[in-house]
Amino acid sequence: MDKIIRVDMEKKEIKIESPKKEYERLGGRGLGSEILLKEVPPECHPLGKRNKLIIAPGLLGGTAVPNSGRLSICAKSPLTGGIKEANVGGVSGYKLGRLSVKAIIIEGSSNELYILKIDKDGAELIPADDLRGVENYETAKRLRERFGDVGILCIGPAGEMRMSSATIASTDMEGYPSRHCARGGLGAVMGSKGIKAIVIDDSGGKLREPKRKEEFQEVVKEFTKRILERKATGLLSKYGTVGGLTFVNKIGALPTRNYSSGSFEGAEKIGGKVVSEINQKRGGSFGKTCMPGCIVKCSNVMHDREGKFLTAGFEYESSAMLGANLGIDDLDMVMLLERRCDDIGIDTMETGATIGILHEAGLFSFGDGKRALELINEIGQGTVLGRILGNGVAVTAKVFGISRVPVVKGQAIPAHDPRKEKGTGIGYTISPQGADHTGIVIFQEDEPEKLAQMAKEKQILVCTYDSVGLCQWSEPDFDIMTRLLNSFYGWDLKEDDLKEIGRSIIRKEMEFNLAAGLPKVDHLPEFMEEERAEPHKGVFDIPKEIREKAADV
């Protein structure tokens, strides 16, 4: 990958640069964090012109490695005030790799809207005022009509309105904008730069070639076999990530009714088995891939009662946060809420958590799907109330004087209640990203030190996935990732070298956060230390000293 595309939205100028030598071993999240730390003043306003939006495929993007097409988008987050990497599937990571684009860096700010079009010949900015206010599915449709079978990264009205829960949507194999860089409000950053969509046309691009071909093919074969033989792959392909919902409910870690319980009596109705059955009946599909080269196939295309397309990529976190956490067990309603979030371009986790606390303000009753739909539509319309909600839980709580606030670093706690999943809870407090849904430690363990060690190792592992570009559901370990990289790039890394790369990325992110004024180790909301969650009656009680040790990566 020999190109960095630098887009200056002040001057509307594009430059193609050669990546610096020191970026050689960095991709995805690792590269994004490095560039942010080097080029962005940590104290800048996230929506101002000093912030930069960095889009980078992983080190193995655009190669023949299965599940290697994940894409990282990085910026200073308007939600957390710290560094943010949001990682997404869809086709764009793969296509950027095929075009040999190591990163896109978008600088400055603009009030006019543009499409950034990237192809084998370079990049251009195309005025896009006709797309102002257009929702994601319609935007993707229009852009595919206009540009053909391209990859699209786009924002909905929420991103244009610079809301802190705004996402960047990424189109999947069907061209639906169903995958989202959901967390941290990166859609607002893209909106502040005046970029409505990035269109990636990889015609004329090519699969990237490995340096040590035979060795590479061997390792790819081994990795492929390993993925296909895992029991989890079969389950994911059959039920999707939403298949995990009944399990998390069983252990009592499913946020229910504004995190007042870890167990939802309606869990079965919005869980993987029912979702899969209903979908089959209606002619939808499971076992879909969201990106080229995926062999896990956890995605889906969901139909409504009339058998018509309703949404794609209906995931665990969405079903949990828009369903259980709002006390809604009507699957059709939960899917509709998810679709509306995708269209408006807002994080389903942040949105579910936000509507949940409105119960306390008297503006929402648990189980009232129609009201939830109204509220989500208000976000899309940018009404005054909608603008509050679109800025997430922390702002909404402030506005309504609520002190029971389910966030870490201002970001909503996802669908793993840390009172049961204490290892996950440690991760929430030490991750430079705030409460994050990827560094999950399901394992139950009584010794806090052991949990802390697991949480730390999970952080390093996930950070490495995000930098190599591998989907977490392919579950690579450091050994296979090292061999994939060595054979592809002709390197001779040891497993520990790769771990150290992962560690050093997290340390850089912490450095950025400290300079931005955020603490190294954060805390969970106090209600999670005090209110016992049903059914296990747990509280989060991991002492700060132990979490501090875990943060020393």
Added chain:
Amino acid sequence: MDKIIRVDMEKKEIKIESPKKEYERLGGRGLGSEILLKEVPPECHPLGKRNKLIIAPGLLGGTAVPNSGRLSICAKSPLTGGIKEANVGGVSGYKLGRLSVKAIIIEGSSNELYILKIDKDGAELIPADDLRGVENYETAKRLRERFGDVGILCIGPAGEMRMSSATIASTDMEGYPSRHCARGGLGAVMGSKGIKAIVIDDSGGKLREPKRKEEFQEVVKEFTKRILERKATGLLSKYGTVGGLTFVNKIGALPTRNYSSGSFEGAEKIGGKVVSEINQKRGGSFGKTCMPGCIVKCSNVMHDREGKFLTAGFEYESSAMLGANLGIDDLDMVMLLERRCDDIGIDTMETGATIGILHEAGLFSFGDGKRALELINEIGQGTVLGRILGNGVAVTAKVFGISRVPVVKGQAIPAHDPRKEKGTGIGYTISPQGADHTGIVIFQEDEPEKLAQMAKEKQILVCTYDSVGLCQWSEPDFDIMTRLLNSFYGWDLKEDDLKEIGRSIIRKEMEFNLAAGLPKVDHLPEFMEEERAEPHKGVFDIPKEIREKAADV
């Protein structure tokens, strides 16, 4: 002062405690900060039950020292997320001193409303649901009808709604709730504790007696003489603090039209001379004292066009932020806006800054006083828009996607533009309180190091005033404060000992902030480093290293 009144709002229990020996040399801000650091977990939610509201007169409260009745109120701030001390005049500091109350500590939280009544026999909680939603002037009137000539600390609707710009009003010599603990949202903390008002009846209390009487009388005499002989005293008594407005305008540091300029063409019309003249014509008065024993007399009682009472304590910051910063030069309108803020119980500085940025959201036009009044009334009514605005500039900016945000630590920058008053700007970034209107360094100086040294010394001086209980307008130096304290308490402090007490208080506040997750040295909004303010075309350009040195108190 031998009593600490501890009020537990969870159990509705009151205990009278003897102050610990180590609190002997601490009063006001110093005592509040110490208790906060000792008793409040820095990571707690400001509106939750773990936070505490600490009310403490200064070390010389309730004595014969002139201008010694300032009162400190401290808590973790819902606005800044850090430690907060707001300091206020009015009669309550003096009365608490006469009752020998060293501090009131209010703990826990409550949804029901109470009056906390304090008198020579102790303290009691009186249900006050009849005062729910009642504005400050009416609350004070009713409480004085009921309890007689008492001191009152109370919150308006904003505090009840737990808004982050909510104040705690303090009644003056006339019984008007005209003085405000304005900054940092302490009214919201009081609201979260379910305290609508604190009523202080000092009948049966007595002036506190000095240890070394003759020496004390001598020093008091000298201090009195010094105050009366200063030119500033005469000016303050004639024009009030608003007398400074035309001067700040002249040097170009008067925030005008959302901090877009440092100079307002309508400054004369809302400045001290005009205010004083108009007031005289209408039968209002200048040269009022807000607290017993004041000999500076900078307060006023303002009448409207019909000669009827409009507001009291019309100050510089209010005229500047509700006038110049909103482009309003209609003095009657500015006074009305100020009165409405006092009644609703919101910080005039935060409110002026907040309405100012609404210009960018298309919700306010500069100069439109009627619209400003509507918006302030919406805050009082708690409409959805009102709730946003009542939470201050930072939240309002987030909701409307605005990146030009005039705050430090989430608190509005007061009426001293740091692009001209660079020393003041350094103070904004190093004060544990965020952008603060008391640590002002008007002095113009080209050497950043010298400015930084002045800013540091001003922080220590002001912190000492706030702890001793002396009004800054009496301008005591360390020498006279040391002698006042020594003769009153029978101590033998050196001037440097007192300075060290001041320094150690700031260090403790910084310690609290760090543990709460805030940075030691903060930054000004980036637009103040980039946009040149008229007429001097200055930007704020003091490097962080220099500010860091200044923060090392």
